[in-house]
Amino acid sequence: MENKKAIKLIDKILADLDKKGINTDSLIDDLKKLREFALEEQIPLVVKVLRYTYEHIEENDSFLIPIPDDEPVDDDSANVTADNVEPVESLKYLISLTKSLTNKTNIADLREYRDALNSY
Template sequence: MENKAALKLIDKILKDLDKTGINTDTLISDIKELRTYALEEQIPLVVKVLRLTYEHIEENDSFLIPMLVDDEDDVVVIENEPVESLKYLIALIKNLNNKINISDLKEYRDLLNNY
């Protein structure tokens, strides 16, 4: 993302996840706010992933999508570590010029849709 406020918010979300884990009170509102920046920048994939993410957290009081790990040419799903998986997803949004980040965001989108 290009917006400095959005990047600052991403850093805040990541720090909060380190401090308090998945605290749905602030986390959901922060993700919704981050989604508004993605709407402004017209990044449909990020808009969709963020919406699916906060809806998933609202429904489950956690992030139950497993962490993605690169294994040579394939993306492999590993054991579920909710905070680490969510941190990875949020961190992907920082650099959308990286093709691997886009690919992983698409994988998260698919996992969230199929959950």
């Protein structure tokens, strides 16, 4: 994202995750504010991923989506279980992806998060 306030908010969210883990109250508010910046900058993928993310956290009181694999996975091995997910690390990775949207890998990983959140 280009907006300096959005970058500061991303840094705050990452710092909060390091300190407190997934504190749903403040985290969801921060994600909603970050989504507003993405709306202003007209970045539909980030808008959707952030909405899916805070809705997922509201429903599950955690973030149960794993970090996308570097290698493409076939459908049989794509089973997601709560055992192979590190919620804070995965969420930190997702949030950090929104910082640099010129990186094609970041966009690809955001799409994977979007799809995983949508089908969870």
